[in-house]
Amino acid sequence: MDPHDPESLSLYLDGELDPAGRARVEEHLASCAPCRATLEAFTKVRELLRDEGGLAAPADELAQRRALREILRSRAPEPLWRRPVVLPAPGFAALVAALLVAFGTVVFDRLPPGRKLLQERRAEETPAREEAPALASSGSSAGPWDPASFDGGGRMEVFVATHPLAGGS
C-alpha cells in the first residue's frame, strides 16, 4: 500500500491497517507534511461528526416513549386463514343468495336426463298433448300416442313411422 495514498490515511485513522501497514504510514507521516495535514483534516471531520454539541439533537424522550408503547402494543399480523372476514349485511345476503342459486343450478344439472326432461315436459305437457292428435290420426294404433316417451330410468323410446309422400309416383 502506498503510504502517500490518502485512502491509506483513512484506513489508518480507523485502525484498519495491519501492524506493518500502520508502521509504513507512520514512517511516511513523519516526513510528509501534506499527508499530516490530510490526516489532521480527516480527524477534524471525525470530531465534527462525533461532536455531540455541534449536531446532535437532544433525544426526543416523548417520541421515544410513544414509539416503544406502540411497538409493545402492536401485534403481529394474523395469518390470512385466521383473520376474521367482515362483510356488510347486504353483501352477505347477496353472497348467500348467489351461493343458493349456484347450488340449485348444480343440483339440477346433475339430475338424470330422463327426470330432467320429464320435469321439463311436465311443464310443457299441455301444449304437447294438443299437437299429438295430428300425428295420431295417421298411425295404425288407435288413440293418441307419443312419438317419443321416457321412462323414469332415463331410457327413451322413439317410434318412427314412414308415410308415403302425397302425390308421389
Next chain:
Amino acid sequence: MNRPSWSDEAFTLLFNGLYPGLCRYLERLLGRDGAAQETAQEALLRLHRLGPGEVAAGEERFWTYRVATRLALKELRRAEVRRRLAPFLPPFLSEPREGEADPGGRLERSELARSLRQALGRLPARQRAALLLREDAGLSYSAIAALLEAPLSRVKTDLFRARRALRSELVGSGSGRDDRSTRARP
C-alpha cells in the same frame, strides 16, 4: 407454531439502548427528523415481531441498523425520484412531504451544524451511510460491508471519498496536495 415473543422488560431495555443512537444516525442519513423516527420505529418493530430467538444474541444492534439502513436508502431513492419528477408534476404533488425539508429544524442550531448537514446531504447516499455507520454507529469496516452488502474495498473507498468531500467543504482542502488517487471515479 408460535414464535417466542419478547418480554416487555427485555424489549424495553433493548429499545432504550438502540433508539436514540438509531434516530441520530437516521436523522443524519435521511436529513429530516420525522422520517428518522418513523424509520427507527419500523426497524425496531420488525425486531420485536421477530422474537428473541430469531436474531443471534448480541446481533440485535447490527440487525436493526441493517434494516433501518435499507429502509432509509429506499426512502432516499424514492425522494430522489420525487425530486427529479418534481418539475413535471403539479405543485400539490411535488411539494415536500411533512418534515421532508427541515429548513428551520432543530438540527440547524448552529452554522457549523448546518454546514455539516448540508455537506452530508450532498454525499451520495451509500457514502453517507458508510460514513455514519462508521462514525455514528462505530461499526467495523467488515460489519459495514456486510450491512451494505458491498465488498470491503468499496466500503474503504466510500469512506475515504466521504471524508475527502467533507474535508473540502468543512475544513478546507488543507494540504493543497493533489490527491491523485482521490479524484472522484466514475
